[in-house]
Amino acid sequence: MKESNKFQNKIGVHVPSLLLPAKNVDMCKWSVVACDQYTSQPDYWKEVEKIVGSNPSTLHLIFPEVYLGKGDDDERIDKINHCMEEYIKNGTLVEHEPALIYVERKTSHTESRKGLIIAVDLECYDYEKGSCTLIRATEGTVLDRLPPRIKIRQNAPIELPHIMLLIDDPDKTVIEPLSEKLDKFEKIYDFDLMMNGGHIKGYKIDDEDTIKSILDALEKLTDPDNFRSRYELDSCRDVLLFAAGDGNHSLATAKACWESLKTGLSPEERENHPARFALVELVNVHDEGLVFEPIHRVVFNVDVNNMLEKLTEYFTGTSKAYWIDCSSEEQAFEEAKKFPGQPDKHVIPFTSKDIKGLIVVENPVHNIEVGTLQSFLDEYLKDHASARIDYIHGYDVVERLGSMDSNIGFYLPPMDKKDLFKTVILDGVLPRKTFSMGEAEEKRFYLECRKIR
Template sequence: MTFEHIGLQVPRILLPKRGTDMRYWSVIACDQYTSDRSYWQRLEQQTAGKLSTLNLIFPEVNLEDDDAPQRIEKINHTMEAYLADGSLEEQQPGFILIDRSTSEVPSRKGLMVALDLEQYDYTPGSKSLIRTTEGTIVDRLPPRIKVRENAPIELPHIMVLIDDPQQTVIEPLFNETLETVYDFELLENGGHIRGLRVDQPALIEQVVTALTRLKDRGRFQERYQTTDDEAMLYAMGDGNHSFATAKAIWEQLKQQTDDPQTVMNHPARYALVELVNLHDAGLEFEPIHRVLFDVSEEQLLNAMKNWYQQHNLDFEFIACENLQQAEELSRADDTEHSFPCIIGGFFGLCRIRQPHLTLVVGTLQEFLDDFLKQTPSARIDYIHGSKSVTALGSVSDAAGFYLPAINKHDLFRTIVHDGALPRKTFSMGEADEKRFYLECRKISVS
């Protein structure tokens, strides 16, 4: 069942066979804890010998390891085995309604659907129905493409946002009597998750009607004060590069086919995602901080001062006794961008006056991009949670930058008017609140 006018397909979801211990089946998104191998080692120990999505994913902490090709081959073989031996069972077409509690929020609601990659374009300035919220780094796609290109199934950590202030799409489904398909505790402080089956034709039509109203051109133009004719209905929340990878694979399939008509019905045209309402009380935007490794305090501060001066910006570094003092000195106004930092274990505040960009993260990231290009020995990681920044930035050859959160209610309007934000601008919750792998879907025809 497809509804092209809203880029939606009702998926046939794969779930583990009855009797599977779901606690060990479901693990966190592969792009979390990228500097913490111990987290992933614990998962390996906990899930050893069990049906688990850990056997179907490639944690990014291991992307640079020498055995990457062997890992990918093993992942694909395991996917095929899970399909062949009945470990995964295909459900009737339908959505899955999700209620997730975490250590931070009592409830965050979502809906598993499939979205049409034909209606997604991550190039700058795109006016597609599904739009990216951050710059897509094309160089980050090849390793992800290698994982997906021969995979018979997909399992997403992608979360896509809709702007539904009246709560017409997802929330009304919780008033219905629905079958519970899973209900369990997630590993490693992940909270609790419950899934409900939505396969009744009337409820599917209810969702389609509500999404159609959200897409209405008049509503779109009035809500975002724009004259654009091409409406944006969906905005990427988490998993931007995973969705872009699915798009790249789909484009490859179209180029390689001898039958342009038939390929449009290929399952890889769609990608399984969790829809989340921007106005869900359980959805919180958290900042994504930056940590640099293999840098010296003198080298970094001199580079910052010189770079901002070259770009006609007044840069100042103020030494502070602790993070609290740096946060108190930080000013949130339009005449300057300020952000606390920890360099080699010492706290401070970076202040840039008269910035030419809207967001603090953009003012910092412009410098970091150039610094990393000029300093190949340095490397960067994107960190959720200020405590982790402090811990990682406390060693002599590291530096951490603490960034502010953006207002989630400004997101759609900003994307409509300004296009994609700088990469890694915001996070939907803390690391432990990220989507856990759970539902799967076939993406091959064999």
């Protein structure tokens, strides 16, 4: 089925032909959480494997990153690509006419989060630092995280992303109006997600008038005068319409694969090649159901005392660091409250098996705590090859992992989501893993697919 190009626009939006599971597929077993979640919790993925068994599932189409580097990467990738081919051939995946999908997600943390499944033009996206494209990364891209994802995508016949792009639409003109006319759309799925993932509903939007109204509303957000007024900009800056909220590295992978592929295509072939576009879920940053959670750090296999000593030595010159010993995590958080709103101090509670406490950095050179901490961790990890870092959702997981032998966990504060777009416009990308859109179980679950070959 050829994808439609009748909805031409200047904002990098593409109306995709989606692949959805056949009606006999158990959707609860089909849909699993993003591959980059629970990366230090193999028990989670073992339980998912038990639930899924041999049933059709996106679990067989992804590479959970908890298993990366275990010695069977190539074998896993071959199985993934083979399974994709099989699902297309045996009718597990059914292709639909070009359409968008309106999504409503309920989780244990929020009653409703609204989204819109679209495809975006990778020619309008650049993940490099200093990018001024219509679609931009919100965090630094870690290039060494791309190769395993590229290995999967470069030979894959389909994509099934967990990318969530954000728009800054305070008047709620793009996605929210759709909720008022759901009776006009076909409901194509409605089921409970596994492993405390909540509930999800999807409605197909294929009528031209509704699609055009969505594109018109998006285009209004790119009006230069409106853009400058919204962010109080006194100079001409390139418009930012879509900011990558989740799936930064998956979107970067799609971009890298497209840049490689297009070199062998004619100009005509490039124009509408399916790999030029990437499937995403669009979410309004002002949606009440969208909450920015901090992403914490746990460092494994370290001498905690030595690490704290290195940390205090790292901050020199105008910056100075020290740490306060506490009897428990609770006391550390209470001590942190004694430093309210002081821009000349960054305060970071930490936990380990034998030491709990609070790191204080005076006169930091970075704007936010995560930048201050990450600058040290990057340098420390260069000199300590046996140490390993993981990026953690949830205070309880940090406490559990950080309190194990030779580990240390750092707790970071949340970021105000209303500051995201202006920060990216003015300062560029944030330090990697600055924020998370909700807790791990609230992340996007794989569901819709799309042909890219």
